[in-house]
Amino acid sequence: MTTPDKAAGEAVPSAPVNFIRARVAEDTASGKYGGRVMTRFPPEPNGYLHLGHAKSICLNFGLSKEFGGVTNLRFDDTNPAKEEVEYVESIMRDVKWLGFDWEDRLYYASDYFERLYGFAVELIKKGKAYVDDQTAEEIRANRGTLKEPGRNSPYRDRSVEENLDLFARMRAGEYPDGARVLRAKIDMASPNVVLRDPAMYRIKHVHHHRTGDKWCIYPMYDFAHCFSDSIEGVTHSICTLEFENNRPLYDWFLEQAGVYRPQQIEFARLNLTHTVLSKRKLIQLVNEGITTGWDDPRMPTLSGVRRRGFTPEALRDFCERIGVARADSTVEYGLLEHCLREDLNERAPRAMAVLRPLKVVIENYPEGQVDEFDFPWHPEKDMGRRTVPFSKVLYIEQDDFREVPPKGFHRLYPGNEVRLRYAYYITCREVVKDEAGNIVELRCTYDPESKGGGTPDGRKVKGTLHWVSAAHAIDAEVRLYDLLFTKPNPGAEEDFTSCINPNSLEVLRAKLEPALAGAEPGWRCQFERLGYFCADEKDSKPGAPVFNRAATLKDTWGKIEKKQGGK
């Protein structure tokens, strides 16, 4: 066979492409926008950022980085009734934490209120906007339905002068909320309902978190967003699919005003199994006290997953892997966990913690003796070492002992020998129970020859257990988190709170190796054989650590046992 003809320079692994990158590359190559690339991340400060936002942030900032452009952070703060500074602060904190930098380009739509007002006046002068005195109900009734056209407002043909006067008086505060509204004059019969004379300004005598009481009329999203993009010189205005119907309006406003027009491009928003990603639902979880707040480690908010122990690296990798497309899709939660494990497997120190302690007494180990072992923080990477004491009385995991071992169980059971990680081989000799028949202690013997975890005769043991010295262990609270919902698509339920997982949090009093005592809040490690944990950023104190489980390790044995119909 002949070698296939390979073009020069091929076989270069190309960066993952998606239709947006391809489009920006096209525009850059063709010189559209002068080869410039400017994107923006435009959150409304009415809630905390979540994983869906992470996708958008990574997309927008990733795009500008790839094409040598910039990304602005712009708060879309046009509805003071819902917006708060707490949210703008959390948003900035989260974007930074995710690893992105807007440098000096921090903008607020509210900074453009005066210019926006000017554009509105211009549209009025061009006969493209009018003040409508109808009530909200009347406007709705006259909008028609999806299949029937709407009817023109009786105020639609007011003179430019009257419109100008009325609009100025709206701004001046002469009318109460809802009395009048400024509308674009487009087409009440448009098959696209968005174009049936959409509202541009509404009256709201509400204090704004930045402009205070300067304004009592506030622009609507469709009107404010396109002009904000235009003012900043954004080239590619990326948003989610549900705004596709609004694109003609986005274009219309800018064309009527005769100003620079960015290109809006829509992509499918992120959906994740076993969670909800809508602000309305998230805020409900917070308000109803179902979770402890926006940063509860079970929340899919960035502050929640951060507190849980996720890393920005894992999140960015996740956003890279899920891709960007236009088809509605739901990513499995398992992919998120995979990304965390992959990142932390490399970077997290290892430590030993016993979550559900079972006392083990080594009968032939000298009373009062202590082995001060020197263990590496990581089995492969050089991350330094720590001292771990070993003594006559230890704790092992209750799960690691079975009086009657199921098939395939190679942990500890009567007569069986296992390795205590890095320490000694021990053999179970006797099971001690209380009157009720509960196992309260194991009497074992150890092989002094096996120090370090291996023996001169090279005999193998199948199991290796983590352990902690009873006299030296520190007590600590450990929080075991699981999925917040029991169903893959809680949003599809009549009431999504009906499938809240009652076991999404289990609080344990665990025994930790002493080196963990000084863990700084936010510090992450792997508890060997258990999972990745993070010292809680709020409740953990050096000397009194509190650990959150971010993710378990993959559990092959657990899977086998489950198949066997085991516990």
Added chain:
RNA sequence: UGGGGUGUUGCCAAGCGGUAAGGCGACGGGUUUUGGUCCCGUUAUUCGAGGGUUCGAAUCCUUCCACCCCAGCCA
């Protein structure tokens, strides 16, 4: 016959007329002082369905079906 979108393996997702990438998952095997990691292998004769064009179609045409978005003075 309201308009706008989308349908490729269990879940994401490439592909853009030349004979189905990749990731996650699953399954099997090897290594292993974490039943972890790592390594190797398997996992769509088929691209929502039917018809057509073509030497050749997931890619073009056509009919049909399913799902998503839009009737806030929310974004």
